[in-house]
Structures are given as C-alpha cells and as structure tokens.
Amino acid sequence: MSPLQFAWRSLSRQPARAVLGLTGVAVVGALLFDMLMLSRGLIVSFRDLLESTGFDVRVTATEALPGMGPSVSEAAATVEALRRLPELAAVVPVRFGVAAVEALGKKTEEVAIIGSETRRRGEWRLVQGADLAEDSGAGRPDMVVNRTFARDQGLGPGSIVRLASTLTPREFRVSGIVEFPFEASGERMAGVTLNGFTRAFPAARRDEADLLLVASPPGMGTETAVSAIRRARPDLHAFSIDEVLERLRQAEFSYFRQVSFVLATIASFFALLLVTTLLTVSVNQRLGEVAALRALGFSRRRITLDLLAESALLVGGGGIVAVPLGLLLAHGLDSILRQMPDLPSRLHFFVFEPRALAIHLAFLVLAALVAAAYPVILAARLPIAATLRKESIS
C-alpha cells in the first residue's frame, strides 16, 4: 500500500474531520488565490487599458502622472519637434477638461472632455456615426460622446451639445458615439479637437497639452523611443507603459497590493494552522499505532511519507477546490470594488493569470510540507518502547 493510499485510508477513517479540514483549506485557499489575483490584478488590467490605446509612451511636463501636474507648454512646437524624431511613429497631444452641461429639468451635469488631434485615434473607439472632422473655426465644432453621455442627454449623431457657462454658452455638434478606454461606469465623456477644446474652455491656457501620447514604430521598441525623447527633450518626462505601471504599483495601487499581501499571509497561516492541528491531533490519537508500526519494522521515512501524503491530500484536495471557488469569489469581490466611483469600467481588480495559479500551487506545496513538519517530527522521533509501554498502561 503506497503512502498516498495509506493516507487516503487514514483520512477516510474520520470522514467528518477530513471534510471539515478540506472545507477549511478550500475556503482559505480560495481567499489566498484571490489575494494572489488581486496583488497584480490592477496592474495587469491597467496594462491592457494602456496598451489598448495603441500608444506605448506617455510624455508629461513633470514626473506627475498625466492630469496630475503642470501641462506641457508650447505644445504645438514640442509635438512638431518630437514628430521629427525617427524613433517615434506618432505623437498626439491630449488635453483634459471638465465642463458643465445643461440637463433635463434645468439641472447641470459634469462632462469630462478630452481634446485631441484628429490625426490618429487611440483615445477612443468609434461605435456609431462619424469621427471628428477638422475644426474650420466657423460654425459648431464636432464632438464625439460616449454612450452614457448620449443616453443621459438623448444625443445621437447630428445632435447639439450646449456646454453651460455663466458667461456665453458654447455649442458643439455630435458627430458620433464612441467608447473611451478609460471611461468610468456612469461617467459622461466627450472628445473634441484641440481647437474645439479651446472653444470649450476659453479660460484655459493656450498651446498646452496635459499629455503627449507617443507610439514607437513597430519593431523598434518602446525603450528606444523613450531614450530618443529623453535625449531630444530632457525637460520633458517620457514614461513607457512599464514605468507608468511601476509608479502606479508603488503608489496608487499599493493599498490593494498590501491588503492582498496581509490577507494572503493570514490565509496561509490559517491553512497551515488548520492542517497542522488536524494532523497533530490525528498523530496524537494514534501514537500507539505509530509505535506499533515502527516496532513492526516501518521505517521513519515511511511514517514521514505517510504523514506528508496525508497533508498533501488535505491541502491538495482543498487547494484544487479552492481554484474554482476562488474564481467565483473573485468575481463577486471584483464586482464590489468596481463600484468605486471614477474607475474605468474596463478596469478589474482580480485578474486570472497562470502565474497566480502557479504561485497558488507553490504555496500549497509549501503549506503541505510546513503543516506536516511538526506532526512528522512528533511521529518520527516517537520513542517506540516508551510509547508502547505507556499505551499498554493507559
């Protein structure tokens, strides 16, 4: 009988205990698996969002994140200078602003407006109508709106949007409905040309950009583009997607990383405690049997293998159940966290990665070994004669 078969029979000897042990390991294992997904989920998800724009380098005026610091001044000249660099395939200036629109019932609502060039569109995806036409300066400039904005205001291609102001109202013509990669659930967003942006925000400083989106040529590599920008314009700050993510990991996303670390540690400790307790009690309850087996010639190695197999069955069985349970739980927890305001609706906190599964399995193997350590020592170092004597007296 192999150690694994022997362990199976030992566990099935106390089915209630084994089932409860498996349940406990499955639940804490699910939590552990979720925390592993959470620890990198935001980063992985955010990378997908950043990459979906088609630009792999962001350029800002300072080290602050786009929209969080001073703007790039003399934007037009800066963009032209960068476009001349052979290491860059595209450079698009972007401006951010928040305006008020008059809604039904005379209420005003906020709308986030992105001003961008018409040359290349990675900042939004057209789903209905037409994209922006170049602003001639006469008449109403074009505007693309997201579904939420269109639904709230009853807009469609050809509709007129009136931005509210205490001074003079400003009107735009909706050319199409679009989807912004970073739009939050329920957030009203609109896109306009840079000229349109200036007309939307007449008080804003001219010839500035909050962010320059840069695409490196295929095959040349992001790092080459970043280095070229840093050489040509040391006053600007260029970030690759990896660098942006690293900064987010260190700051903005660090709370969830730490929460996941703390909870993963607690979950691992809990699983260890549970399995160690079950195995230790199990060994303590059958010291006589273990001593008898040793007297019958079973080696220490064999006893150790039996206990390790028992630990592996408990942890492994619970750990396997933990994966689908964890995915289910992650779905629930993700839907809770995604209710946070102003969060891109395509951003997820819990993202499945093979890496998370591999770490989860490695954790389980480690947990099985560590959990078995104490009961193994207890059983392997059992004084055979003294135990048999004590057991026969008791």
Next chain:
Amino acid sequence: MSAPVAIVEARGVGKVYPMPAGPVEALRDVSLTVAPGEYVAISGPSGCGKSTLLHLLGCVDTPTAGSLLFEGHPVRAMGEEERSRIRLRRIGFVFQRFYLLPMLTAWENVELVQSEAGMPAAERRARTRELLEYVGLGERAGHRPSQLSGGEMQRVAIARALANRPGLLLADEPTGELDDETGEQIGDLFDRVNADGTALVIVTHNPALAARARRRLAMRSGRLAAPSVVAGS
C-alpha cells in the same frame, strides 16, 4: 559441526531510563539466549522489566549496558534504519492491544507489512490468504477490526506478525485483553506457530499460556530469576 547461531543473545544487558526524579534501572545484568525454534515464556510482576527485555530482544530499543547480538550481529552497532529492517523481516510482534489499523481490513492489515518489505503482489496475495486460513479467519478477510472480536483481532495480529516469515516472534501479554477460552485458542495458535519452526518469546501473566512454553523464565526487579524451568526437554 558448529552449534547453530542463536537468533538473539543478551549478555549481561542492562537498561537505565533517565527520569526527572533520577535514573530508573529497568534491567540489570540479564543474560538470555534464544535459539531458533525455541519457545520461551517470561513471567513476573508488573514493572519487573519483562516488556523492557522484550523490546531489547526485538531490537526496538538498545541496552545501556552489556551486549546484544541478533543472529550474531551486535545490535548496538546497528543504525535505526537497519534495526527497522531487521524488525520488518526477521522479527514478528504481537501486542496486548493488537494495534491493528482500524481503517484497513484484516486482509490489508496482514498484507501491509509484506508490501513494506517489498514482497511482489502475487506472492503477497498468496501469503495473506495462507495466513488468514492458518489463523482460521479466511472468511473474515474483508472485515475491519471494529467488526471482529478480541480473539479474532489477536489472530489477525498473529497473522500479521508472521507475514514476512520471521525467525523470532515476540508477544507482549497477548492474552491480556482476552477471556480464558479465547486465550486458550491463542495459546494453541502459538503452539502451532512454534511447531512450524518459529522461535517464540512470550511475556505473560497468564500461567496457562506460560505453561505451554518449553522454557519458562521468571523476572523480578529487573533480573532474571534463576534457575530457568525447562519443560519437556
């Protein structure tokens, strides 16, 4: 022609247990030789050192004084793994409390030690069937210990002890938990085992069981009381 090598030979062995209240001398200067096919019974009051001697003879423990030879080899020089191997292949143990594994059937309990000794599956099956028939439990092979009586459990334990064809079978109070009639049946079984060539050393309080042995030893305060009684020789 040289004399056959004794299965186990104790020469002036002693065993001292370190205790918090001071060392306890469980055995003092005990000398005993068990030859192949012998049948020895050791009796004595509780705590006189019978079980300690049995454990030494069975290589479960090592003496703190004197020397012990198993089939001519000094036990003290053996490592833990080697002693385990000897116990598995050359010695059989029968305990007062049976120590059958409750989650295994009678068949599996007997087969387990053979599988640990690396016996091929076909041979294992034949030997297990043979042994269960031998102890009269061929019909109860699929039963778990909880479904067997005390006497039946002890018979399974004897079958298990014989599974790897040991040269020496050691029994520690094998009828301690059984009634007289069942004890008699176990005694008959031991007689048969010995008649088939296995040396037996039985530690017992049961005078009827001790009386079956050809050599009966008495112990008192960690010493073997002389002279030994040799029956039927």
Next chain:
Amino acid sequence: MIASLRRLFLVLALVASARAAGAAAGASDPPPDILVSRGLMRERGLSVGQIVMLSADARGAGARPFRIAGVYEPTPDPSRFTAKRLEARMHLPDLLGLTADPGEAGAVDAVGAINIGLKDPADAGAFARELAARAPAVSVVPTAAGGDEHFVIIERFHMAISVVTMIGSTAFLLALMVIRADERREIAGLLRLLGLRRRRILLQALLEGLCIATAGAVFGVMFAAATQGAVNAFFQWRYDTTLVFVRVTPAIAARCVALALPLGVMAGLLASWTLLRRPVLDLLRR
C-alpha cells in the same frame, strides 16, 4: 476617471532655490505668503520664512516669488491616501495671477468652484435646489450629501472578506469541535450508559461551547484592540497620512462577539450531536 483627475489637480512647480528667489524678490514688494503642506516641506527640505519661486509652467516660465508663512497638514482624503500630498495654499488672486492665461481677459476672473458656508448647515439641501433653479449653468452640490463612496465600497469589500474568513473559521472551529467531541467519545458513551440523557450531555456541550466561544471572541477582540495601533502606525507611516485605517469600536466588538458566540455554540452542539446520535455501545467500542 478624467473627472476625478481634474478635481485632484493642484500642483505647482518649485523652480528655484531660496537664495535665487530671495534675490529676485528683493527688488520689489515683499512676496505674498503661502502655506506649504507637511509632505512638500519635508520632500523639498523647505523651512518657514523661506522664499520660493512658483510657476504653473513646468519649465518655470512666469515664476513668481512666495514666502512660506507656515506648514499645514492636508485634510486626509481616503480616496487618495496613496498619493503624496505635495501641496501649497495661497490667496485666490495670487493663484489666478499665477495660472491664468494672460492672453485671455476673462481668465483672471474664473474660478473652479465657490465654497459657501450657510448659517444653518441643515438648509444645505434647500439652498442647493434654490440656487440651481436660479443659476442653471452652475452645479450646486451640498458637501454633506453623503459619505465618501470610496469608503462605502472599501467597507463592503472588507465585509465580503470578513464573511469568507468567517466561513473558513467556522470550518476550522467545527473541525476542532469534532476532534474534541471524538476525544471524549468514551466518556460520552459512559455517561449515557450510566443513564444520563442526551439532552443533559448536549447541555454540557452547549455550556462548554459557550465558554470556549466567549473566551475566543474576547481574546480576538482584545488582540484586535491591542494590535490596531501597530496596524495604523504601519499604514500611516507607509502612506504618510493621518488617516485611521483600523478602529475597534464597541459596536464592532459587540458584532464580533454576537457572531462568534452562536457560531461557537452551534459548532459544539453539532459536533456533540454527531457522537450522541450513535448507539451507546458504538461509543464505548475501541
């Protein structure tokens, strides 16, 4: 996303050392005062009384001198506690003078928001409705409109995690109780053999479970209360904030005990029942 970023945007570039700034300031009127956040003071090694140059342009165009009049601790913001609070406060005309586009006449008279303090804060709702009706282009939001939604979501997340942890703990507790009951199998059998009724033995298990659960719950609450300082200290150090992350309130302690007690008792009873439903002789059989 954009809207939230916009709301958070208030950063100015610090462009010159005190000496250079002092020289620039010496020629004209004394520079206006500003307050600097504790984080910015520490990050840039500034001191009260120092003259600094501030500009809305990253390259320092149009920089103006300001005197650091004091240090302030920004109000902790749970929605951005991971961000460094590198901030400064100044008089509105100074800010407009620094940020407005000189080419745009109306820019120097434009503000992002107007804070209004009412004599009676309870009138906030009615006031907001009335003002919105009178000035349709203005967005009017009472500041006490509700708790921070981030807080609510995080609390909901923590609650969900607590429920999962509780399910795991319950399985653990039940396993321990089953082990404990199993260890006392023979005693339970003996008591029943002596004629004690199942109810009597269950009552004993209930009282034991109650004692263990109470001790466990009280220990848990005491442990949480004792370690909350360390947890808060760590996160406050990590994020350089005065926010309180963990607080064991009497209500939370009561909720913990209220959950732990019935769970402990039920686990004890359930484990005992698995034994007691078996025939007496089964319990006594080895």
